[in-house]
Amino acid sequence: MTQLTDIDAALAWLLVRATPLAETEPCALLRARGRILAAPVVATLDVPPHDNSAMDGYAVRSSECTDVALPVSQRIPAGSQPAPLEPGTVARIFTGAPVPAGCDAVVMQEETLQEEDGRVRFTRPVRAGQNIRCAGEDIAAGAVILPAGSPLSASDLGLAASIGQATVEVVRPLRVAVFFTGDELVEPGQALGAAQIYNSNRYWLVPALEALGCTVCDLGIVPDTLEATRAALRQAAGSCDVIMTCGGVSVGEEDHVRSAVEAEGRLDLWKLAIKPGKPFACGSVGSADFIGLPGNPVSGFVTFATLVRPFLLRRAGLAEDRLHPRVMRLPVAFDWLRPDPKRTEYLRVRIVTGETGQRLEKFPHQGSGVLASCAWAHGLARVAPGQVLAAGDLIEFMPFPEGI
Amino acid sequence: MTQLTDIDAALAWLLVRATPLAETEPCALLRARGRILAAPVVATLDVPPHDNSAMDGYAVRSSECTDVALPVSQRIPAGSQPAPLEPGTVARIFTGAPVPAGCDAVVMQEETLQEEDGRVRFTRPVRAGQNIRCAGEDIAAGAVILPAGSPLSASDLGLAASIGQATVEVVRPLRVAVFFTGDELVEPGQALGAAQIYNSNRYWLVPALEALGCTVCDLGIVPDTLEATRAALRQAAGSCDVIMTCGGVSVGEEDHVRSAVEAEGRLDLWKLAIKPGKPFACGSVGSADFIGLPGNPVSGFVTFATLVRPFLLRRAGLAEDRLHPRVMRLPVAFDWLRPDPKRTEYLRVRIVTGETGQRLEKFPHQGSGVLASCAWAHGLARVAPGQVLAAGDLIEFMPFPEGI
CATH class of the missing domain: 3.90.105.10 (Molybdopterin biosynthesis moea protein, domain 2)
Incomplete structure (x- = not known):
């Protein structure tokens, strides 16, 4: 597709194709x-398997609880099996212990007085059924x-x-293979050469997948050639349910991922009508799904949170009504006067509690390519194409799931 | 203390004593x-370490971008080190690639036309600085x-x-030892004798501690004697930062936990002014903190979520502004006409989204001793002592953290 694809349409399309694991x-x-x-x-x-006492106190026949003090005929700790309650007596009983046959109420200890001879007197009226938890x-x-x-x-x-x-x-856990391409990528901890950047995508994507409960097969950085990319795809498809990459799916001619997936399987390229994040690829290699996120970490992260996460959760067996984070409507603490005319924008925002309740503040530098905005934010505010906001206007807020 | 202790006062007291781990x-x-x-x-x-291109396109001198088509003098893939830009030429450049010296703008591919001889013509005005991400x-x-x-x-x-x-x-992870006492307890998977119940506390407490990132030392069921309880306390204190139990700390005389902790260390017993959940113990054994939750699973769970979780997170090193779940104010979908006059009630509620927005529904059987209400709920609604609610009234809602 060369036209912009609406995010909701893309999500619906993906979810129809997300076959839950059967194993x-x-x-x-x-x-x-x-x-x-x-x-x-x-x-x-x-549960409970037997009628039992909700209190520490005395098991009684409620009709016998008059002004007269009654003797204690047995003692019923939790875990014991009581004899039937002798008429004219009470039983000392403890929380969780089964009530004896004949007993129809338990009087809590604080509502009794003990005489010198051990007999028990009641300081409040006793109601049949009180403080008994019934079987089932x-x-x-x-x-x-x-x-x-x-x-x-x-x-x-x-x-x-x-x-x-x-x-x-x-x-069983969803198995997701990930790999990363781009000759400019260097792993953290290594020295950065001129014109190189650290491979940050690996370090948010792998933990985010693990936070969803996926088993991750991490193939690391794959050399930026068609043959190496095809080999990585074949290896991943042999053992995993889903293959994910970041980058390599834009219109630039240096990207081998697109042609490698097309050679090994099939691929749809979308231009999603979202900001940040536009290029998105999905398809299949063998029996594995293929998902290609944009290479810009913020674009990739937002596309993952809005589109890919529900797809993966559905594949992993989650019920349809559990796929989406609970969305709230909250007022914004800022103006948003130059909306994108065609794309849904996902602003990285934080909930701030003030005197007038909760409001959403936005990360100052929304255009950044690094994950500072995502690490800072509590979630995403969704701005519709062309939607102008003034401070105080309500907006749809999607909190980030914990750990992501 | 024999008086009811306010939950906020108890939490403040605990947090003052929660020493963050230093290792x-x-x-x-x-x-x-x-x-x-x-x-x-x-x-x-x-970051970025060098000025680089935000687009696939052409690196240019903006002043040279007139109506005249310009030849391509070099090709700069990501990861390469470009030569300075020759005057009167442009360079083919890709996203993330460093811009060459002399270049002050990048023109995206879609805003160019390529002549038959390979020279490039611009279809839109070019602004200095456009599509360049600056170092830092x-x-x-x-x-x-x-x-x-x-x-x-x-x-x-x-x-x-x-x-x-x-x-x-x-x-380093907080080490928490847990054990469970009570002769009526049986582990799941085993046959249930008369007057016995399954030990459900172990199966929510251990995962809840793990969800907080704690390393759990699970001592299982300890025989209900003073000596066995004291031995378990000594073993736990030798290797852990915190010791937790469920049950054994109420006024009932069958409880050995209280006397065991008093013999091995020191103990405060509180009657918390919360519902569900009243008996709560805290103290120390050796250098370990001791926390005794109520034995009723729902009481234990609610006490854990409201009081113990922030304490453990603080002990584990979390910053003070991170300890508490983000609270929301939401309307209730029910009436609450008979509030407890003295205790703060935590109702197990669910967020339901309807035509008029989000409302809180409550689990029908709030008095239950099993965790059905907690498993069903999205979180806790906090009702102040004596607070009467009518449908539509706003109330404080504390969502359960994910996984708990």
Whole structure:
């Protein structure tokens, strides 16, 4: 395509083609944080499994709790199995312990007085059912407690443990190969020759992919020749689900990536109607998807955050309603008087909390090629083509996901 | 303390006592995501290091760009070192390539026409300085590009790479020991006896600590005796910075954790004025901090999210302005007519986007002891003691950090 492609249209096009991984594997709970659940977790038992005490106190028959002090007939610590409650008595009971048969209420310790002979008197009226947690009250056997397609959080794992699951079935990690081309690139830590620049794209892209849960196959810098680029593509396609590069897909004739992908598979080149970031390539090599980000780090980063991240998450098995960051509408703290007439602009902005609430401030140098604006920002403000902003106007704000 | 302790006062008290770790270590960039920067990263060079082209096109002297077509005297790919620009000529140049001496502008390819003899004609006026990125424009040597005390994101690492840093100095991970007591506890995957419950606390606490970047020493379930608890405390104090348990710190007499900590170190017991979650213990054993969460998983989780997480992050070296999640004010989609008169309530809520914007819905069963509400929720809505809410009222919303 030579025309500018709308970002929303590009995203919809990509998501239609993002086939979720079908391979799954069992995973121990304590290793499953961030993994994507492949099948719903269904409760196989009631929680709590038995009626139990919500308090430290006394298990009683509520009808017997009059002004008369009652003797303590048994003691029920958590983990024990109580005898039925003898009529005319109470049982000392502790939080989580099963209530004895015959008991219909628990009185918290703070609402009792103990006589010298050990008998217990009640300082407040006792209501049937009070301080008893009923079997199945929290989770009923058969209920879906975690839906498929969700990334597992710490609380999800605690919830799965509470019904006794030791493992969960998760989607295997998405394997993403990355390589970088350009004879001007030097790895950090090495001396910089004249006309050379450090390969910064590798150092944001690999961690960003790992933050999404991908297994990264990092091929490093590939020599800037057609043959080396084709060989890297073939190697990556043999073992990975997705191949990503930065740069090499613009109209310049020094770029071998485009012709290498065309020789080994197929390629679509887009000019995205976004700023920063315009050249974008996608296609396939063998059974692997190919994604070519713009070589400018800021353009690449913004294109990754807006377009590629949802595609990768969908490929990795995330449910459709989980793909997009939660967008907010917040007022801007600046004027934006010369919008791009044709392209959606993603300004790198920060949330600043002041007396009048939260506002978005922008990084001063939006045109920079280095990631300072992205490292500084809390997320992206989306300005529509031609949209003029005055301080106080509301705008769509997309926070960066944690770690990215 | 036997009185209810205000949550904000408790947090302030804890943060004053949270001594940041002083030990640091070098870390390779590709392993540093999520690590906490121990010293600012200062640029040692200009970025870009030389004036270079922002476009694929032609390097020119702007004063020479008249109606006359000019010959191409050299070709400057990225990574090469150009000769000075011959007067009366232009140089073919590519994005990122250094501009030749004498050149003061780059004309993008799309604004040129090539004659049959190879000479180049310009279709638009040429402005001095256009499409040239100046040395030091993005980062000036000597500038602080990343502040100390920040957790390293993918874009931070890309930024550090762009000035050639191969490693960053980070704070060593905080070591946290955890153990769980209670004879009623059974590990998931094992059969549940009568009066037993699964140990769900381990399965949210360990991943939540790992999500914060802590190294976890997981001692599992410790037998519910004073001697075993004291032995676990001594073992943990010998190797860890912080010791955490769930349960065992309420007023019930079956709890050995309190007396074990008092025997091995010192302990403060608080009744926090929060709901869910009331009993909270903190103290020390040897040089390690001790934190005792309530045993009810929801109480423990909420206490962790509101009180313990900022404490641990501060201990781990995070800067003070980074400790707290960004709070938002959002309207509720429900009425809350019977608030607790004395305690701050943390409702588990979800952001729902409708036609009128974003609103907070609450989990129906706020009183549950299992983590279903926390797994379902996007975060916590904070209701002040005695605060009555009607649908549409604004409330303070604290999103859960990712992975927790």
